[in-house]
Amino acid sequence: MFVGIDVGGANTKIATSDGFVDSRYAPLWRTKERLYDVLAEANQQFGTELEAVGAVMTGELSDCFETKREGVLYIKNALSTTFKAPHFFDRNCMFKESSEVDKDPLSFASTNWLASATFVAVQNKDAIFVDIGSTTTDVIPIVGGELKARRTDLERLKSGELIYSGILRTNIAALLKKVKLGVLREECGISSELFAITADAYLVLGHLTEDEYSCESPNRYAFAGREHAEKSRVSALRRLSRVVCSDLDELGEDGAIRIAEQVKSAQIKELRASLNSMKEKYGLDLVIAAGIGDFIVHEAADSLGMQVMPLASIYGKRIAATFPAYAVARLLAHFS
Amino acid sequence: MFVGIDVGGANTKIATSDGFVDSRYAPLWRTKERLYDVLAEANQQFGTELEAVGAVMTGELSDCFETKREGVLYIKNALSTTFKAPHFFDRNCMFKESSEVDKDPLSFASTNWLASATFVAVQNKDAIFVDIGSTTTDVIPIVGGELKARRTDLERLKSGELIYSGILRTNIAALLKKVKLGVLREECGISSELFAITADAYLVLGHLTEDEYSCESPNRYAFAGREHAEKSRVSALRRLSRVVCSDLDELGEDGAIRIAEQVKSAQIKELRASLNSMKEKYGLDLVIAAGIGDFIVHEAADSLGMQVMPLASIYGKRIAATFPAYAVARLLAHFS
Numbered sequence: 001m002f003v004g005i006d007v008g009g010a011n012t013k014i015a016t017s018d019g020f021v022d023s024r025y026a027p028l029w030r031t032k033e034r035l036y037d038v039l040a041e042a043n044q045q046f047g048t049e050l051e052a053v054g055a056v057m058t059g060e061l062s063d064c065f066e067t068k069r070e071g072v073l074y075i076k077n078a079l080s081t082t083f084k085a086p087h088f089f090d091r092n093c094m095f096k097e098s099s100e101v102d103k104d105p106l107s108f109a110s111t112n113w114l115a116s117a118t119f120v121a122v123q124n125k126d127a128i129f130v131d132i133g134s135t136t137t138d139v140i141p142i143v144g145g146e147l148k149a150r151r152t153d154l155e156r157l158k159s160g161e162l163i164y165s166g167i168l169r170t171n172i173a174a175l176l177k178k179v180k181l182g183v184l185r186e187e188c189g190i191s192s193e194l195f196a197i198t199a200d201a202y203l204v205l206g207h208l209t210e211d212e213y214s215c216e217s218p219n220r221y222a223f224a225g226r227e228h229a230e231k232s233r234v235s236a237l238r239r240l241s242r243v244v245c246s247d248l249d250e251l252g253e254d255g256a257i258r259i260a261e262q263v264k265s266a267q268i269k270e271l272r273a274s275l276n277s278m279k280e281k282y283g284l285d286l287v288i289a290a291g292i293g294d295f296i297v298h299e300a301a302d303s304l305g306m307q308v309m310p311l312a313s314i315y316g317k318r319i320a321a322t323f324p325a326y327a328v329a330r331l332l333a334h335f336s
Numbered sequence: 337m338f339v340g341i342d343v344g345g346a347n348t349k350i351a352t353s354d355g356f357v358d359s360r361y362a363p364l365w366r367t368k369e370r371l372y373d374v375l376a377e378a379n380q381q382f383g384t385e386l387e388a389v390g391a392v393m394t395g396e397l398s399d400c401f402e403t404k405r406e407g408v409l410y411i412k413n414a415l416s417t418t419f420k421a422p423h424f425f426d427r428n429c430m431f432k433e434s435s436e437v438d439k440d441p442l443s444f445a446s447t448n449w450l451a452s453a454t455f456v457a458v459q460n461k462d463a464i465f466v467d468i469g470s471t472t473t474d475v476i477p478i479v480g481g482e483l484k485a486r487r488t489d490l491e492r493l494k495s496g497e498l499i500y501s502g503i504l505r506t507n508i509a510a511l512l513k514k515v516k517l518g519v520l521r522e523e524c525g526i527s528s529e530l531f532a533i534t535a536d537a538y539l540v541l542g543h544l545t546e547d548e549y550s551c552e553s554p555n556r557y558a559f560a561g562r563e564h565a566e567k568s569r570v571s572a573l574r575r576l577s578r579v580v581c582s583d584l585d586e587l588g589e590d591g592a593i594r595i596a597e598q599v600k601s602a603q604i605k606e607l608r609a610s611l612n613s614m615k616e617k618y619g620l621d622l623v624i625a626a627g628i629g630d631f632i633v634h635e636a637a638d639s640l641g642m643q644v645m646p647l648a649s650i651y652g653k654r655i656a657a658t659f660p661a662y663a664v665a666r667l668l669a670h671f672s
Binding site for chain 1: 365366397399400401402403404405446471488489490493494496498499500501506507509510511513517522523524525526527528529530531554555557558574575578580581582583584585586587
C-alpha cells in the first residue's frame with residue numbers, strides 16, 4: 001500500500017493509493033510536536049501493509065517557524081523519524097529522499113498543489129486545476145500537460161495562482177473591506193477582529209452543514225459545556241453580525257445573511273479574476289475542481305462560459321477534499 | 337478622588353481625575369471573570385480615598401457575549417458588585433445609576449468615545465476629535481459644542497466616525513487587500529491568516545518601541561522561554577514577511593519594510609477620507625488628537641491643511657493614551 005501525506009499548518013491529511021483518506025487536526029502553530037503523534041498513529045494503523053510513504057507540505061509557513069527552511073526541515077524530520085525512507089515530492093515534481101531535503105529545503109516547500117496538478121495533468125493536458133480548501137485556493141494552469149504555475153507561494157500570490165482564502169477558516173475581515181447594508185445598500189466599514197469566518201457565511205447560506213463546519217469557530221471558547229451550539233445557524237448569524245460591530249438583535253437575520261452573500265460574491269469574484277486571466281493567456285476552457293468549494297468554482301466558471309469537471313464526481317467527495325495526499329499516493333504507486 | 341473606568345474587550349483602563357492612569361490586560365473573550373479581579377484590585381488600591389466611580393465601555397462587543405445587551409449587563413454587574421453605586425455614562429452623555437442600565441442596557445453600549453468627546457467639547461466648540469487606539473479609531477465631529485456623531489457602532493461604521501483599525505492589534509490582512517513589491521511594484525495578494533499586526537509595521541518603521549508594542553504578537557506562543565525576542569525588530573520583520581507567504585530570507589528586509597509602509601499609508605488614507613468628509617460637511621479645520629497614533633493623525637490632517645492639537649501636549653502621553661477613562665473621571669468630578 002502506498003501512502004501520501006500532506007502536512008499543512010492546521011491539518012495533516014493522509015491518503016492511500018486505494019482510496020482511504022483521513023484528515024487530522026494538528027495545528028503546528030499551537031503544538032508542532034503533535035505532528036509526531038499523528039504520524040506515529042498513521043504508521044501504526046497501516047502496519048506491515050505499508051509499502052512506501054510520499055510527502056508534500058505547506059505547514060512550513062506556520063509561524064511557529066522562523067523561516068520556511070526551518071519549517072521544511074522540522075516536517076522532514078518528523079516524517080523521517082516515523083517512516084522508513086519516506087519520499088519527498090519537490091518543486092520539479094520528483095520524489096527525493098530525505099538527504100536531498102537537507103541539501104535544499106526550499107525545493108520542498110509548498111508542494112501539495114504540485115502533486116495534485118501533476119496527477120491531474122496525466123489525463124488532462126489543457127485545463128485549469130482549481131483546489132479550494134479550508135484556507136487557500138490554488139489555481140493552476142496546465143497547458144499541453146505542463147504546469148505553467150510559478151513555484152513559490154510569493155510568486156503565485158502575484159500571479160493569482162494562489163488566492164489565500166478558503167471555504168472554512170478565512171477571516172471575513174480579510175475578504176471584505178466594506179459591506180452594503182439595508183434597503184439603501186449603504187456602505188458600512190467592518191471590524192478587523194476575527195469575529196466570523198467563511199464557514200459562518202456558508203453555513204448560513206446552506207452550502208455547508210454543521211458537520212462540514214470542521215474547523216474551530218472564532219469564539220469556540222464561549223461554548224464550553226454546550227459545544228453543540230457552537231456551529232448552530234444562530235451562532236453563525238451572531239458571529240456575522242459582529243463583523244459590523246452589531247448583534248443579531250440589532251442587525252436582524254436578513255442583515256447577517258446580506259453579509260454572508262457578500263462574502264460569497266467576494267470569493268467568486270477573486271476566483272473569476274484568476275480564471276479569466278488564465279483563460280485569456282492560455283486559451284483554456286476546462287476547469288478541474290478539487291477541494292470543498294465546488295459551489296464557488298461553478299459560479300465563477302459559469303460566468304466565464306467555462307466547463308467544470310468536479311473531481312468529486314470521479315473520486316468521491318472525500319478524496320476530492322483531500323486531493324494532494326491522494327495524488328501523492330497515486331504518483332508514488334505509479335513511479336514505484 | 338474620582339475614578340473613571342473604561343472596560344474594553346482587551347484592556348480595562350482606569351484613571352483618576354488628578355491624573356493617575358493605568359491599563360490592565362483583561363481580555364473578556366478569554367476569561368471574562370478576570371474583569372472582577374481587575375476591578376477588585378483597583379478598588380483596593382484607591383481604598384477610602386475613592387469618592388465616586390464612573391464607567392464607560394466597549395467590551396460588550398466581545399464575542400464571549402451572545403448579544404450586546406448581555407455584555408453591557410455583565411460589565412455593569414462586575415462594576416456594581418465591586419464599587420458602591422458606580423455611575424454609568426450613557427448615550428445622552430449623562431451619568432446614570434445601575435438600575436437605569438437594567439432598564440435599557442443598549443443606551444450604555446459603546447460609550448467610551450462619547451465621554452472623551454464630551455470632555456473635549458467643553459473647551460473646543462468646533463473641532464474633529466480623533467482617538468486612535470490599539471484597535472480602533474474614533475473620528476467625532478464637534479460643531480458648536482455639540483457632538484454630531486451617530487450613537488451606535490453600526491451607524492458610526494457607516495459614517496466613518498468609527499474606523500475599526502488601530503495602531504497595535506489590527507490584523508494587516510484586514511487593512512491591505514494587495515501589496516506592491518519589488519522595483520516593478522508588482523501587485524501581490526496577501527495571506528488571510530493573522531500573521532502580522534499593525535504593531536509589527538510601526539515597530540519596524542520606528543514609530544513604536546518594543547515597550548510600546550504592548551499587546552500580544554500573533555505568534556507569541558513561539559517565544560516560550562525567550563520572551564525578550566518576541567517584540568524584536570527581526571521578529572516583527574519575519575511576521576511581516578509571512579503576510580505574503582514568504583520569509584525574511586526570501587523577501588529581505590526591504591521587502592518587509594515596503595509592506596509596513598503600505599500599512600501606514602492605508603491607515604492614513606482611511607483617516608484622511610473620514611476627516612475630509614467631516615471637514616467638508618461641517619467646515620471644521622482643527623483636529624484634537626488623543627490615543628497613541630499621533631503620527632497617523634498628523635500626516636492625514638497635514639495633507640488636508642488641517643491643524644492638529646495633540647492632547648498629549650496638554651495632558652501628557654499616558655493620559656492621552658487612556659483618554660476615555662480620564663475624561664469620565666473629570667466629567668464625574670465636574671458633575672459631582
